Amino acid sequence: MNESLMTIRNAVIDGSSKDVEGGIGAALAAGLAPQEILESGLIAAMSMVGEQFEQGEIYVPEMLVAARAMQVGLSLLKPRLIEEGVKAKGKVILGTVQGDLHDIGKNLVGMMLQGAGYEIIDLGTDVPPARFAEAVREHRPDLLGLSALLTTTMGNMRDVIEAIEDCGLRGSVKIIVGGAPLTEEFARSIGADAYGADASRAASLARSLTSTG
Ligand code: B12
Incomplete structure (x- = not known):
């Protein structure tokens, strides 16, 4: 493997933003390609961090510094991942569900969709169902993307969909869901339109769900 990718992986695992920056510059x-740096450098490192956490080798503070280093890497790659001057193909609201940070x-996912030409409205993390419903009413997006990384919060996606149904807005927006603990079956069971396993799948789903005709 390319040496700079190894540098990036180790730097994310060690939580060294400075070395992530150096590694990305070198790569x-x-x-x-930015996509390769993202997948084989940053994302690969984050899954190793997840495994180490699972095995009790590291704890939340280490996971947090790794996440910060990952965010630094993402912000450096962002301009390369997003094609400039693409006309908006539609509007997408994104958010992580209540209880989940x-x-x-x-x-x-937001970066990929932006790169695919969508306008992104990001509601952030720990977003209550009513806030999602309010944003759908206000912005009238083509697509709503919900994220959850915890088995204890994925059920909150159902509440978001219900809140949107209760406002009579469900027919106006396609809903896609994603996050490590989710499955296709789960997405179907809560009434989502689709499940996206990763960011590039999110972009292809957006294209197929928002295309007219
Ligand atoms: C980094 C991290 C943290 C950081 C988060 C920092 C941040 N700003 O995000 C911090 C330290 C804060 C954290 C906290 C906690 N975490 Co944590 N965390 C992780 C870790 C290591 C990586 C997650 C990550 O960023 N992955 C990299 C990204 C790129 O992948 P991704 O999130 O899966 O996203 C991709 C897809 O899922 C998909 N996707 C995601 N969202 C969406 C949305 C849509 C619409 C679509 C289409 C696709 C999509 O596309 C993405 C890109 O390809 C995971 C381990 C893991 N392997 O997932 C644990 C993990 C998720 N955490 C876990 C736990 C237990 C916690 C804590 C409860 C720990 C604690 N005791 O406090 C807290 C909970 C805090 C809270 N209330 O949310 C567990 C969850 C277990 C479970 N089954 O529920 C995991 C799985 C670790 C483990 N193996 O035990 N965590």
């Missing part, structure tokens, strides 16, 4: 200078995956 880009070596001609690696994980936002790296959601942010990545």
Whole structure:
């Protein structure tokens, strides 16, 4: 594997933003594609962090510094991942459901959709169902994307969909859901339109769900 990708992985795991920055600079200078740096560097490191946490080798503080280093890396790659001057293909509201603070995956989905030409309204994390419904009423998006990373919060997606149904707005917006603990079956069971396993799938789903005709 390319040396700079190893540097990036180790830097994310160690929580060293400075080394992430150096590694990404080196990787880009070596001609690696931003997508490869993202997948084989940043995302690969984050899944190793998840495994270490699961095995009790690291704790929340280490996970947090790793997440910060990952965010630094994402912000550096962002301009490269987003094609400039693309005309908006539609409007997307994104948010992480109530009780859940994980936002790296959601942010990545936002970047990919922005790169695919969508206007993004990001409601952030720990978003209550009423706030989602209010935003759908106010912005009239083509698509709503919900994220959840915890088995204890994924059920809150159902409440969001119900809140939107209660306002009579369900027919006006397509809803896609994602996050590590989710499955296709779960998405179907809560009445979502689709499940996206990763950010590039989110972009292809957006294209197919928002295309007219
Ligand atoms: C980083 C991290 C944190 C950071 C989050 C920082 C941040 N700003 O996001 C911090 C330290 C805050 C954290 C806290 C906690 N965490 Co945490 N965390 C993680 C970790 C290591 C990585 C998550 C991540 O960013 N992955 C990288 C991104 C790119 O991947 P992703 O999020 O899965 O997103 C992709 C897809 O899922 C999809 N996707 C995501 N959202 C959406 C939305 C749509 C619409 C679509 C289409 C697609 C999509 O596309 C994304 C891009 O490809 C995971 C482990 C793991 N392997 O997931 C644990 C993990 C999610 N955390 C876990 C736990 C237990 C916690 C805590 C409860 C720990 C504690 N005891 O306090 C708290 C909960 C805090 C809260 N209330 O939310 C558990 C969850 C277990 C479970 N089954 O519920 C995990 C799985 C770790 C583990 N193996 O045990 N965590």
